[in-house]
Amino acid sequence: MFELHASKNGNLKNDVLSGITVALALVPEAVAFAFVAGVEPLVGLYAAFMVGLITSIFGGRPGMISGATGAMAVVMVSLVALHGVQYLFACVVLTGVLQILAGIFRLGKFIRLVPHPVMLGFVNGLAIVIFLAQLGQFKVPNAAGEHVWMQGEQLYTMLGLIVLTMAIIHLLPKLTKAVPSSLVAIIVVTILVQSLGLEARTVVDFVRDMTNDPAASIAGGLPQFAIPDVPFNLETLMIILPFSLILAAVGLIESLLTLTLIDELTGTRGRGNKECIAQGASNTVNGFFGAMGGCAMIGQSMINVNSGGRGRASGITAALGLLGFILFASGLIEMIPLAALVGVMFIVVIGTFEWSSFRILGKVPKADAFVIVLVSGVTVATDLAIAVVVGVIVSALVFAWEHAKHVIVKRSENEQGTIVYEVNGPLFFGSVTHFLEQFSVDKDSDDVIVEFKNSRVADHSAIEAIDILAERYLSRGKTMHLRHLNTECKQLLTKAGSLVEINLIEDPDYHIASDKLA
Template identity: 85%
Template sequence: MFELHASKASNLKNDVLSGLTVALALVPEAVAFAFVAGVEPLVGLYAAFMVGLITAIFGGRPGMISGATGAMAVVMVSLVAIHGVEYLFATVVLTGLLQILAGIFKSGKFIRLVPHPVMLGFVNGLAIVIFLAQLGQFKVTNSAGELEWLQGTPLMIMAGLIIITMAIIHFLPKLTNAVPSSLVAIVVVTLLVQSLGLDTRTVVDFLRDMTNDPTASIAGGLPQFSIPNVPFNLDTLKVIFPFALILAAIGLIESLLTLTLIDELTGTRGRGNKECIAQGAANTVTGFFGGMGGCAMIGQSMINVNSGGRGRASGITAAVALLGFILFASGLIEMIPLAALVGVMFIVVIGTFEWSSFRILSKVPKADAIVIVLVSAVTVATDLAIAVVVGVIVSALVFAWDHAKHINVNRSTDENGSTVYEVIGPIFFGSVANFLEKFDVNNDSDDVVIEFKRSRVADHSAIGAIDTLAERYLAKGKTVHLKHLSQECKLLLKKAGDLVEVNVIEDPEYHIASDKLA
């Protein structure tokens, strides 16, 4: 599905250098997401540090980068605007607790139910979103305080630096893999701008534009422990719980999908439930230390993987380096040209987009092609998590519609004169109507056997159909026997009671879901 030139093996040197690359790119994103949420830049930077560090140490996917994200920030903004930042911190704590519960109850395994077309649409939509986000760097604030597009020489300088950055990232691995090409590109372009005195926007310019503060800086101290200053009562819970529930769901969906994506890239297997618990612990801690919370960062994870980061050391390095920038090296980081970071992200876009999807659209079933395009479009229009939910629902409905047509029933008579119906295909809400039409209650013998060896009772609608069928035969004074019904299906049968006779000896055992490797 994806092709990368980087090694799949973990290497400490690669992890450390890759982590430094990620840390450089984390600064403007954390600041931007803090601005989206309506909080101070340090609230986003602290979240990137704490969430990134805790998930790197305890998470279920080494090499994955977590921090403050835009998907969660857009949910936070209304909470902050109405109730203030302290309510946000309380919400982040509760969000973490809900995510821990999701991990304890092993909900991480269900991300494996996301269909392949949804994943294709997800990565394509993600690439488009990352690309569109970079276009904002081509705008500056004019004298009237409004954003306008770069023009003339500034635009040419910006474009030239981006091309140089992308060229270094593309061609350097052909010469050597000793250091991450993204890190080299950022350093080279920064030195080039400083030595030639080029007039181009830097990280500090971006920060000051976002905050509308000409003295703004990423410099700060260590995050301080503080219990959120909110009333601990039911009214507060009513305010924060809906936000916490949405944030927990969005965070886990994005994190688990990113985990699956990194699994594909590296050819390894992450642990979803462990990641849920680690994300939850990270958000809980972050809420007590003045951070806005977060989840897996797909773009930063892609930078890390492309730069050779595979082990936990890459995420730990990124988090610790980010804190180091805040404490000691804010001046150096603030002089990095935005063009260098935009070039890095453009390479991520090219590597993330599944270009082969254009070729396969005409070859896969129409429903799958529609899902790919739909998920991509919804991702761009709304949010990654919403797009995935929409894609899964549409895929499930298509599956239900297709399998509703695949129910078949063969009628015969055995040596005892009983009417035998062999059911082929699953019985569920979409197929119950066809299932009931297959039986000839009036002309069947007084003893009817329904064989489920090649079928499965899937849901309550199926149970209702069997009850309806049993009542029809009872009304005619006839008896129904269900044969080869699975253990799970037998547990579902409540209403049939004495009407149903089950051949327990010949029943096989089926296991529907497993927590193994989840």
């Protein structure tokens, strides 16, 4: 119904208009995440501006939007509560340095290890999280200062405006694609509310509720450079380092997974390591300019893609547009009804959720179906980074268990009376026990050949298993020849390497991963 897959081609007009749309949606998100982190709204708005600008210019994925995010905000809140906002700024600087190092050491390639079921669970869980986050806009403060659900005419007006926004976004592209339908929807709904005097909550109402200040505004000046006001000693490092490690991991996982998703939607390929460095640089700058730090935002990235944004100009426009709102147009942005922004995000939810996963659950292996559901659930219950790590671990364990059964050793005797064992399948920690059980050491001749042509020696457990096998033959006065064993394995062998003849005939060299594509 709502198609978000689009061509890889874009143009400057689409990028600029899409960037303006994204900038409008960034305002309440940045304010909300600042509130989650326990800092002032401008700290979140500045973060959205600087992270968005730097990653758009230098990042590895044109068209991807970065800013202040909830996944990082929930990590920051305890640091702010315990030590204050200056320690947060120092923590963000260190986070950026760690992310830069991750890019320099080319760790971005490891995002390729995330299995497809984990990606499905990731996007489904994220769609649910985005949807649940919008439900907070249906609450209003009562006389006692408590947030309660809307009722009566206010609720019906909110729902009606959301439906109108979604209808415009869905129907306008059928008439024209000259302008982003999301931007048109926001403008139309805002004019309708202001001209008819409808009772609808606006962006400024949201900001004032978050800050408990009836005079609060998103207006502000340019961010100012300042070194974080913390003691530069080992004690400070020990305070911020654990938070920085978590923030760096959360930020990079969310950014690289969003990069992968945008790659699929646009049919292009981003550069993970370049994105790591850009994310790190933006967070380092944030820490020195009084902002909370951030990473890629999948919701805003989807709005951008859906609105036609493909190039760097879309992200640059979004960041500069947000700064322009803060400096010059805060009054106009504060007039926007929250219902319009909620409607935009609901369209994002519909487009983000992989509805096909319901259809394939009964057709894929049960383990994969379980991973999809598990990652979706963990994403909703905790956060994206934990969900992805859990999904990868479970997928790896399932893979190891299944492939542990695939090592088959065939025993035969050649013309010289030598026993030959041909190993088929991967030899790794999960399969070594089954591997050793298939040798008849006592019944074999004095010369034994173990052929690894059709096997892959994968890890240290496999090498240790070969050493154990060598000891068994050596203790019985027999010689074991290892044939077609890869050079890396030979170099790591200890007992077998010194006491057993090794024939290096056409021995392969394995290259597990390449940095060329990262």
